[in-house]
Amino acid sequence: MKTVKISIDPENPASLPEGRVDFNRLDATTERDIATQQHIDETNAMLDAAKFARRVRTRLGLSQAEFSQRIDVSLETIRNWEQGKRCPTGAAKALLKILDKAPEAALAALE
Template sequence: MKTHRVTIDVSAPNSFPQGRFDADRVDATKEADIARHIAEDEAEAAQDAARYTRKVRKRLGLTQQELAERINVSLDTIRNWEQGKRVPTGAAKALFKILDRSPETALAALQ
């Protein structure tokens, strides 16, 4: 990779190097496109959270029912998290991080 040094004169904004984006394409983006992209990003984040939740449960060697009982939530909640219909937030999200990093300690504290 080649390195280029660029000197920028802050008093002349027109002298700034051009970025790597297509200004015409950005200007042509409609609100509906932005909303669709946001929805796609949120759906992907929900699926990432679902995979993480499922991975943690499987590493613990627990069924959905056993995990629900251990962390005192309903079985439907666990299912919704693992299917990406809902995303763990707040304390539940923190609990999964602890279960992932220190499962023995977390499970012992929950008993």
């Protein structure tokens, strides 16, 4: 795939590449449309995080209770992650990434 760099001037619509912006659709977009799309995006992100947390745990072959003990996180938190009620953040998110990429080393370090 070829990468093409372009320069645009937001004050000059003529500098925008052809076919990239539908100004009629953009002008017709309401604040409510934007809020609705943000909600949809956030919901999808939560579901993606839930699938990721569940996939990491199942790849390790652990039950939710075993997984919560191994990574020292409450069982309720694991359930909330996997049900999409909460999203792992910060250190928990980093730990899940490490468990996904190098499970043996991560579990050994946690013992």
